[in-house]
Amino acid sequence: MNKVIEIAHLYKAFGDREVLEDASLDVDEGENMVVLGKSGSGKSVLIKIIAGLLTADKGSVKVLGREVTHLTKKELNELRLKIGFSFQNSALYDSMTVQENLEFPLVRNVRNMTRAEIDKAVHKVLDSVGLLQAIHQMPSELSGGQKKRIGIARTLIMNPKIMLYDEPTAGLDPITCIEINQLINEVKESYNTSSIIITHDLTCAKDTGDRLAVLFDGNFKFQGTFDEVFKHPDPRIKNFHDYNFIENKKR
Incomplete structure (x- = not known):
């Protein structure tokens, strides 16, 4: 199985606060990898490093076989065109229609497309x-x-090879969450993408993840299928599970 993302011994700190410490993770081609962790555990920092939006202090990050930290600005921009980044707040331009929002990356990055080709896309x-x-x-x-x-x-619209989803179900009602989870799975099948899905929503993790990796204290303590991870006796895993599936139901 080809590895589309290879992260080894990653370290990132902001001042005295260590966010990622010796974090290692691989993502296989065609896989939905869910990264779980509490707020502030470094999940969003991780995918920003993968996309080259942040630089790691130490460690290795290979994306599609390229060491991200070694790329020139031009090479990094070319790699980013193969990565779809779904931001938590959707990051749409308020002054543009839906059509104009979708056209924007094509017009900016793809030359010589006709009006008919843009409309079709x-x-x-x-x-x-x-x-x-x-x-x-x-x-x-x-x-x-x-x-x-x-x-x-x-x-x-850019036909990415990799999708990075940052909290895709955050702030949505339960029915819409189910629809977004279904969409993530449909994207994988229709566009042959590999994905990292950042979330603390266990329903999203269970519905979308081929494998899960749980981020505690700056590195990945547990990896496996949903059932494998949540059968682990570590009390942190039980607390995380109960918070999602028991405590939230009491509210």
Whole structure:
């Protein structure tokens, strides 16, 4: 199995605060890897390092066989075109329609596309996320779940090999969460992507993850399938499970 992401002995600190410490993780081609951890555990820092948005202090990060820290600015920009980054807040441009938001990465990065080719690409990704009817709407007219879908569509329009999802179900109602989880799985099948899904939502982890990696104290203490991870006797795992599936139901 080819490795699309290889992280070895990663270290990152901000001042005196160590966020990642000797963190190692591999992601196989065609795999949905869920990274679990409490808020502030370093999950978002990890994917920003993978995308070259942050630089690690120590360690190795290979993406599609390229050592990220060794790339020139031009090479890093070329690699980023193969990575779809779904931000937690969807990161849509409020002054642009849905169509204009989706066109933006194409116009910016792909030369010599005709108007007809751009329109075809926009329609294809909007159809794949089930929101073709929203093509002329403004972001302010969309629900939180719709914005999340449009944000994912904007990354898909570049046909990425890797998807990085940052808290894809955060702030969404339970029904919309289920729909986003289904969409993540559909993206994997339709676009042949490999993914890292950052979340602290165990329902998302269970529904989307081929494997899970749990981040505690700066490194990955537990890795495996959902059942393998949550059968572990470590009390931190039980507490994490109970917080999601028991405590949240009491609220």
